Amino acid sequence: MPCNAIPGALAARGQARETTFAPSYHFVTDLNSDEAWTNLPGGPSESWFSRWYKSDIPRWCSGEYKRLKVEN
Numbered sequence: 001m002p003c004n005a006i007p008g009a010l011a012a013r014g015q016a017r018e019t020t021f022a023p024s025y026h027f028v029t030d031l032n033s034d035e036a037w038t039n040l041p042g043g044p045s046e047s048w049f050s051r052w053y054k055s056d057i058p059r060w061c062s063g064e065y066k067r068l069k070v071e072n
Helices: 057-061
Strands: 010-014 019-021 026-029 036-037 066-069
Touching: none
Parallel strands: none
Antiparallel strands: 010 019, 026 036, 036 066
């Protein structure tokens, strides 16, 4: 997948292969359900300089997730 297809992703080339990486994203769901739980432990950009860097760290440390639910 081209790196530019993932917003915020970075690409690096080493040992003759390309590697891509992006912010951590935890996603938990039951495929028989219409809801999911998410967490971004390093913030949306994982940049230490972003004011959002620590936004989900307390939630992640306590094992909590944001609930996402499809509204009908």
